[in-house]
Amino acid sequence: MKIRLDQERCTGHGRCYTLAPEVFDEDERGHCVVTLADVPDTLREKARRGVEGCPEYALEAIENAESEA
Numbered sequence: 001m002k003i004r005l006d007q008e009r010c011t012g013h014g015r016c017y018t019l020a021p022e023v024f025d026e027d028e029r030g031h032c033v034v035t036l037a038d039v040p041d042t043l044r045e046k047a048r049r050g051v052e053g054c055p056e057y058a059l060e061a062i063e064n065a066e067s068e069a
């Protein structure tokens with residue numbers, strides 16, 4: 001699974017990296033940075049929680065991302 005971040009939408013609420021710090025981090029403005037290019041299966045549920053917790057819909061979880069390249 002991969003995570004797509006729309007930086008235009010991100011306003012820095014910090015929900016994502018609070019919910020799933022293994023997958024998301026913050027930059028110097030408190031905006032989201034996705035730290036894992038590929039989310040391993042062990043972190044999938046947590047990553048989804050972070051994606052779904054974003055109030056700005058700035059995050060999208062993409063399954064089978066390897067077929068997109």
Ligand code: SF4
Binds near residue numbers: 009010
């Ligand atoms: S929860 Fe959404 S708006 Fe907040 S920092 Fe994360 S991506 Fe940005």
